[in-house]
Structure formats: structure tokens, C-alpha cells
Amino acid sequence: MPGIFHLKRSGDQYMFNLKSSGNGETVLTSERYTSKQNAEGGIQSVKANAPYDARYQKLTARDGSPYFTLTATNGQIIGVSEMYSTTRARDEGIEWVKANAPSASTVDQT
Numbered sequence: 001m002p003g004i005f006h007l008k009r010s011g012d013q014y015m016f017n018l019k020s021s022g023n024g025e026t027v028l029t030s031e032r033y034t035s036k037q038n039a040e041g042g043i044q045s046v047k048a049n050a051p052y053d054a055r056y057q058k059l060t061a062r063d064g065s066p067y068f069t070l071t072a073t074n075g076q077i078i079g080v081s082e083m084y085s086t087t088r089a090r091d092e093g094i095e096w097v098k099a100n101a102p103s104a105s106t107v108d109q110t
Helices: 036-049 087-103
Strands: 003-010 013-020 026-029 056-060 066-071 077-081 105-108
Touching: 003 036, 003 087, 013 036, 013 087, 026 087, 036 066, 036 077, 036 087, 056 087, 066 087, 077 087
Parallel strands: 003 105
Antiparallel strands: 003 013, 013 026, 026 077, 056 066, 066 077
């Protein structure tokens, strides 16, 4: 199932979610950006960095839920995943982002 970036406003800032076009579930969420142009750059950074294993950090939340972050080459976090019920589900989420983010289209909801 291909992915779709949803670019949207958040107050006076901008952000995006990478969603599965199959079930509409949000797989990756960005930080908030001060401009639409910077948010669009964040989408391009996700597309460029998604294929590389080294860009993912596998983490565990305080409540024990596994999740991951995607980082740019400079180490800055460019996306945070949803919380998963198992490490296997988290790892499948990473594989989904690797496979689908580079070719995902963008829907501008601003």
C-alpha cells in the first residue's frame, strides 16, 4: 500500500504525517516547522533518508511501547512513528516506511 504525505497547518506552523493509503493510519509524524517551505523540505528529507537502516532509531517509550525515529544525515529527527504493541510491529513499520516513503505523493491540506 503506497504512502501519502499529508502536509497541513498546525496553528501558525506546518507539519506533515506519512499515512498508509490503504488504511489511512499515520505511520510517521514530523516536527512543526515555521514555514511551509521548511515542511516541504522535511518531506524531501524523509524521502531521501527512508531507505537507509542507519537512519532509524528503535526506541521504547516509558510505558514500554516500541516506536522509532527517522533521522537526517545531520542526526536531526525528521519523523517519529506511532506507538506499536510489539517490537515486531515496530520493525514492520520501519520496513513499510523504507519501502513506501521514497515514492509517496503529497496532499497539501494547508
